[in-house]
Amino acid sequence: MIENQIEDGFMTFTVVEERLVAAMAVLWRSGDRERAWLRGSTLPIWREVVAEHKDASPDDAAIVTCALTRVEVMDADEAMGWVAAWVPSGPTRRVVGVVLSYLASGNPRADWPTIWARMGGKAGGWTTEGLRKRYGRSITIICEKLNAKRSGGLSVSTCKIDRP
Numbered sequence: 001m002i003e004n005q006i007e008d009g010f011m012t013f014t015v016v017e018e019r020l021v022a023a024m025a026v027l028w029r030s031g032d033r034e035r036a037w038l039r040g041s042t043l044p045i046w047r048e049v050v051a052e053h054k055d056a057s058p059d060d061a062a063i064v065t066c067a068l069t070r071v072e073v074m075d076a077d078e079a080m081g082w083v084a085a086w087v088p089s090g091p092t093r094r095v096v097g098v099v100l101s102y103l104a105s106g107n108p109r110a111d112w113p114t115i116w117a118r119m120g121g122k123a124g125g126w127t128t129e130g131l132r133k134r135y136g137r138s139i140t141i142i143c144e145k146l147n148a149k150r151s152g153g154l155s156v157s158t159c160k161i162d163r164p
Helices: 013-029 033-039 043-049 070-086 091-104 112-118 128-150
Strands: none
Touching: 013 070, 013 091, 013 128, 070 128, 091 112, 091 128, 112 128
16 A cells, blocks of 8 residues: 555655556556546447447457456555546546556656647647646645645645656
8 A cells, every 4th residue: 555655754756656657557457448548549439339340350359357456456446546536637637647658558757749749749739848747736736635634634745756
């Protein structure tokens, strides 16, 4: 749980981010078809619409999942609950989802030009700096809310940003 990952009694930006990336990896490993939106593909939905599609594709094969432990599922549910509770829905949550997906796919750091392109580039009306700030503020809010819970409701800026 969280207790073994905190520094000096507080959650840091990096710890919160790592927990969210781990939760994204658990979601990818689960067989839940409702989470298909995380992969950015609409093909499974299209097959629902076009019922007369007869050719079997590799995507139609039974989902084979790695066994998930109860602890992994509980940790993932807890971390995604943070996003649901404290990150505003809409574009902000989409930015967080795209960045977490990017990090969960094995990239050590967010490459903002790539994320900018995934968010629609110029047509999306974003800048790389705007995306970075929106993501940073979202993780910081989660961090501060968790630290406020641990400290009995004090909501002073307690999130230590421990990365450059």
